[in-house]
Amino acid sequence: MADTGKLLDDCFLHDRDRLRHHEALDILRERLSPVAGTTRIPLEETFGRILAEEIVANRDVPQADNSAVDGYAFRFTDHDPAGGFFRLEQRIAAGHPSATEIGPWGAARIFTGAIMPPGCDTVAMQEDCELHDQDGQSFVIVPAGLKPGANCRKAGEDVVAGTVLLHPGHLLRPQDVAAIASTGQAQVLVYEKLKIGLLSTGDEIRRPGTDLDAGEVYDSNHFLLRSLTETLPVEIEDLGVLKDDAAFIEETLSNASERCDVLLTTGGASRGEEDHILTTLDRLGKRHMWQLAIKPGRPMMFGQIGSCVFLGLPGNPVAAMVCFLLYARPVLSVLGGGPFLEARRFQVPADFSVPRKKTDRREFYRGILASDETGRTIARKFERDGSGLITGLREADGLIEVPEEATSVERGSLVDFLPF
Ligand SMILES: Nc1nc2c(c(=O)[nH]1)N[C@H]1C(S)=C(S)[C@@H](COP(=O)(O)OP(=O)(O)OC[C@H]3O[C@@H](n4cnc5c(N)ncnc54)[C@H](O)[C@@H]3O)O[C@H]1N2
Numbered sequence: 001m002a003d004t005g006k007l008l009d010d011c012f013l014h015d016r017d018r019l020r021h022h023e024a025l026d027i028l029r030e031r032l033s034p035v036a037g038t039t040r041i042p043l044e045e046t047f048g049r050i051l052a053e054e055i056v057a058n059r060d061v062p063q064a065d066n067s068a069v070d071g072y073a074f075r076f077t078d079h080d081p082a083g084g085f086f087r088l089e090q091r092i093a094a095g096h097p098s099a100t101e102i103g104p105w106g107a108a109r110i111f112t113g114a115i116m117p118p119g120c121d122t123v124a125m126q127e128d129c130e131l132h133d134q135d136g137q138s139f140v141i142v143p144a145g146l147k148p149g150a151n152c153r154k155a156g157e158d159v160v161a162g163t164v165l166l167h168p169g170h171l172l173r174p175q176d177v178a179a180i181a182s183t184g185q186a187q188v189l190v191y192e193k194l195k196i197g198l199l200s201t202g203d204e205i206r207r208p209g210t211d212l213d214a215g216e217v218y219d220s221n222h223f224l225l226r227s228l229t230e231t232l233p234v235e236i237e238d239l240g241v242l243k244d245d246a247a248f249i250e251e252t253l254s255n256a257s258e259r260c261d262v263l264l265t266t267g268g269a270s271r272g273e274e275d276h277i278l279t280t281l282d283r284l285g286k287r288h289m290w291q292l293a294i295k296p297g298r299p300m301m302f303g304q305i306g307s308c309v310f311l312g313l314p315g316n317p318v319a320a321m322v323c324f325l326l327y328a329r330p331v332l333s334v335l336g337g338g339p340f341l342e343a344r345r346f347q348v349p350a351d352f353s354v355p356r357k358k359t360d361r362r363e364f365y366r367g368i369l370a371s372d373e374t375g376r377t378i379a380r381k382f383e384r385d386g387s388g389l390i391t392g393l394r395e396a397d398g399l400i401e402v403p404e405e406a407t408s409v410e411r412g413s414l415v416d417f418l419p420f
């Protein structure tokens with residue numbers, strides 16, 4: 001057997017000596033801050049971007065009291081004396097407000113979204129009303145039972161002028177963009193997209209579209225990580241697949257670190273002689289964390305080359321995805337100006353058991369949500385643990401997290417579920 005004659009400095013490392021999941025998260029949460037610049041862009045381009053300014057409503061929304069239905073507007077205090085019998089005086093469509101005050105026992109034909117005429121405070125739906133013509137005058141008969149202010153939307157009932165709608169660092173969702181639009185703001189200050197250099201490593205890795213020779217595998221991780229990364233506002237530079245050649249890896253990483261905010265690699269993270277990522281990082285920059293007490297994902301690596309953040313994900317696809325969701329996603333979000341997007345969790349009863357689990361490490365199983373016979377949500381475990389099985393990721397709805405101190409998982413006990 002080939003022997004390098006060198007004892008690796010981590011060969012006796014136990015999980016209890018490795019950095020724990022929460023220690024790693026605490027370090028990342030405390031030490032990271034945004035590196036992205038800011039830019040003012042048109043509102044239509046802001047979906048999925050991270051806000052860099054406070055959004056304050058400079059007007060009431062809606063701007064004025066208006067009708068919520070197609071119907072007839074009247075003054076509520078007139079209802080009893082008029083016996084619900086109102087003279088039709090005006091017709092008001094949306095976008096065509098009337099400045100004329102409604103007369104005593106008078107009503108206005110009104111349409112959804114039209115501004116209430118002066119004096120009116122209540123609207124009856126047209127389906128509930130009857131029309132009546134007498135001596136060339138139209139009347140509307142409004143039934144009893146409406147509450148004062150019914151079917152009238154008040155000025156400012158959605159947003160009052162001066163309200164802070166959104167804070168800097170918010171990842172803009174469709175409803176946020178709509179809220180900004182509703183206040184009339186057309187340009188928004190957001191963070192620039194984070195520049196991410198994405199690269200795979202390994203002599204055996206090939207891009208789809210070419211034939212495979214013996215021992216080669218397709219670069220599924222590139223597509224996994226590209227898709228995961230694109231859920232954040234990023235600009236991806238595809239740095240391709242790096243051969244296991246130390247000099248070439250060093251040159252590529254060194255050049256890329258000058259143009260990218262972040263380098264995201266997959267493979268070569270552990271300590272085989274063919275795993276050059278770690279040694280290259282040590283030569284070019286600083287390694288801050290490596291080797292976590294988790295499964296899968298143990299060889300996860302954090303560092304920097306100059307001012308470029310380095311995230312070295314393991315090569316096994318399951319480990320790559322787990323590490324991306326647990327660590328890379330919050331890191332990329334913070335660097336891009338956003339929140340520390342820690343995985344959300346809820347508790348569900350386990351519909352599986354694990355008789356023996358190693359302590360001192362946190363384990364993440366591929367979890368499938370199902371319903372039991374009473375309709376209660378339960379979590380199943382994808383039965384095979386292999387870190388190379390994309391099938392488990394595909395079948396799963398999320399991850400089941402089992403903490404360090406657990407020695408087993410009993411069927412029926414509550415487990416943490418982290419949805420994808
Ligand atoms: N002696 C030890 N061996 C290994 C250890 C260890 O601690 N001691 N750790 C294992 C664990 S855990 C993991 S995870 C893997 C990850 O190590 P690397 O990041 O160095 O990954 P590679 O060796 O490059 O590849 C592992 C595996 O994944 C496949 N791979 C790599 N890149 C891709 C890609 N872009 N797309 C699809 N599949 C990819 C690769 O072919 C290997 O099968 O190391 C264990 N070994």
Ligand code: MOO
Nearest residue numbers: 296297298319387
């Ligand atoms: O922990 Mo590795 O991360 O099994 O796949």
